[in-house]
Every structure is written in structure tokens, then in C-alpha cells.
Amino acid sequence: MIEMLKPEVTGTEREGKKEDGAVAIEAKNLSVFYGEHQAIKRVSMKFPKHRVTALIGPSGCGKSTFLRSLNRMNDEIPGCRVEGQIFFQGMDINSPKVNVFEVRKKIGMVFQRPNPFAKSIFENVAFGPKNHGEKDKEKLEYIVETSLKKAALWEEVKDRLHTSALALSGGQQQRLCIARALAMNPNVLLLDEPASALDPVSTGKIEELITEFKKDYTVIIVTHNMQQAARISDYTAFFYMGELIEAGETRQIFTNPKQQKTEDYISGNFG
Ligand SMILES: Nc1ncnc2c1ncn2[C@@H]1O[C@H](COP(=O)(O)OP(=O)(O)OP(=O)(O)O)[C@@H](O)[C@H]1O
Numbered sequence: 001m002i003e004m005l006k007p008e009v010t011g012t013e014r015e016g017k018k019e020d021g022a023v024a025i026e027a028k029n030l031s032v033f034y035g036e037h038q039a040i041k042r043v044s045m046k047f048p049k050h051r052v053t054a055l056i057g058p059s060g061c062g063k064s065t066f067l068r069s070l071n072r073m074n075d076e077i078p079g080c081r082v083e084g085q086i087f088f089q090g091m092d093i094n095s096p097k098v099n100v101f102e103v104r105k106k107i108g109m110v111f112q113r114p115n116p117f118a119k120s121i122f123e124n125v126a127f128g129p130k131n132h133g134e135k136d137k138e139k140l141e142y143i144v145e146t147s148l149k150k151a152a153l154w155e156e157v158k159d160r161l162h163t164s165a166l167a168l169s170g171g172q173q174q175r176l177c178i179a180r181a182l183a184m185n186p187n188v189l190l191l192d193e194p195a196s197a198l199d200p201v202s203t204g205k206i207e208e209l210i211t212e213f214k215k216d217y218t219v220i221i222v223t224h225n226m227q228q229a230a231r232i233s234d235y236t237a238f239f240y241m242g243e244l245i246e247a248g249e250t251r252q253i254f255t256n257p258k259q260q261k262t263e264d265y266i267s268g269n270f271g
Contacts, residue, residue, distance in 0.1 A: 024048065025047045025218065027066075027070070027086050028044050028087065029085065030066070031083040032074060032081070032083075033080070033082075034079055038242060039242050040242050041243050042084070043066060043239075045247060047218055047220055048235065049218050050214050051214055051234040052235070053218075053237060054222075054229035054235070056229050056239070058240065058265065059224075064192055064222055067222050069082055070086060071107035072094070105185075106188065108181030110177050110190070112197060114170055114177050116165035116173050116177060118166055119164070120164060121176060122161040122162055125176070126140045126183070127183075129184065144161070147183040150216075151175045151182060153175040153176060153179055174195070174198060174206060178194070186217060188218045188219075189213060189218070189219050190221075193221075194221070196224060221233065226266060234250060235250060236248070238259075238261070245259050245262055246259045254266055
């Protein structure tokens, strides 16, 4: 039986308490198919606002597929078909009436491998706002500076904004990709193993950022790393073979899971 992620927050003091209990985004009976193969099986789940939710599970269980469906990134994959609903700001984002570019502006995404454009640092961050019609030079400068500051990259790059983003280190490139998503002023940030290609110091910086982000954003992160999920998330959802097996407060999932499969996974018995 699928356990719904409880939207209410209990007990512990956390940062970003605003809108306790509100739901940022909700999947209802979501199924995703690649041709004949069903990768996600009727998953229903709510993501509380201003919280970090981690999606965990063994390789191939569907974590990335599910994450991508939350901002219609699966539309880009030939042969991929989605059934069910994703409710965000009172709309089903899968409805044909919805403008997918607006959805992705509000629900930003950062991928496993840093993927800056072969342009300057400034142009990478200004790209989205420019594409959405922002032409005012001062406004663009302001957006670039504040986004880079939020991504904790400003101090490292402020003197070379007009040099190539490709000359940055991997960790810096990933923070640039985060700044690029923040420049669109999103409500939700989807992070697909954002630190898995990075060294421990860069990973630590990304984890710190994620913890800060919940003041302003709702964060949903796919991670292979269970210690990382335990460190940074408020809620954890465990997927297995395309099904949501269990979701709840991270502490409960890691110390007192309700399902045997979750217990087996977190104690390293498979995966
Ligand atoms: N583009 C694609 N075309 C066809 N099948 C795909 C595609 N992407 C994923 N799949 C299949 O869908 C299932 C779920 O894959 P997905 O990448 O979502 O899992 P995951 O849990 O994120 O795995 P990992 O942790 O290894 O990244 C797998 O069986 C995978 O082979």
C-alpha cells in the first residue's frame, strides 16, 4: 500500500517554517512509460512547501524518471508517455493547456553532470531571464549578481563574469547551474544527484546550499547517497521497481521504516 507523504510537519525546530503544512506540488496516480516498459507505477505523493524531500532507491527504480515528470522534462524523451496528474499552483501541469516553458520556469531543474552553456558566466545566468523577455541591462545585472550570491559563487567569479563558464571547476560549474535555475525565480527546485560527480568539499557546499534553500524554495532531490538524504532532507521517499514503497519524515524512514523493503534497503541488504 502506498504511503502518502504527510504534509504536516511535527516537532523539531527547523528553518523556513513559513507555510507549514502547505503542499507545493502533488503527484496523483502518476505512471510513466518508455514504450511498453512502465517505469513509474501509479505514484501518488505530496511535497510540502519549504522542505527538502529526498527520493531514494536502488538503481533503475525510477527516481530520475519520477523527478523529470515533475516539470515535464520527460516530454523531451522520444517514446516516453506520462499518465496521471501533477498539481502545481492549482493546475495539472500535464494538461495540454499548460505552457511547459512557464512550468519549467517555476519548477527549475539541476542535473547530475554540470551542463553550463559554452558562454560566459554572466550569459549562463542571464540566459533564462533574457529568453523570457528581460532586456533591461541593470535588471539582468541584478538578477545575475543575486543568483550567483544565492548559489554561493559570487565571490569566486565576480571579477571574471565575462569569461567562459567552461573554465570553472566541476563544483563551481554545478553552482553556476544552480544559479541559472535560481535566476528564473522558481518555487520548486528539482535536483537530480547534483553532487554525485563532485569531490567531498564541493559536495559539502552543495549540501549547505540545499539546507539554506528551503527558506525560499521547495527542494526535491534524487540521491544515491543515503547519508546525504539523512543529512539534508526533511522527508524521504523510497522507490522500488517503479513503485513508491514508503514516504515520511526522514528520521522515521531511517530509524523506524514501516515496510520491510525499506528496512532491507536502508540496512544495505540490497541495491
Ligand atoms: N530514456 C529512456 N528510455 C528507455 N528507458 C529508460 C529511459 N530512462 C530510463 N529508462 C528505464 O526506466 C527505468 C527507471 O530509470 P531511472 O533512470 O528513472 O531510474 P533511477 O532510479 O533514477 O536509476 P539510477 O539511480 O541508476 O539513475 C529503468 O528501467 C530504465 O532502464
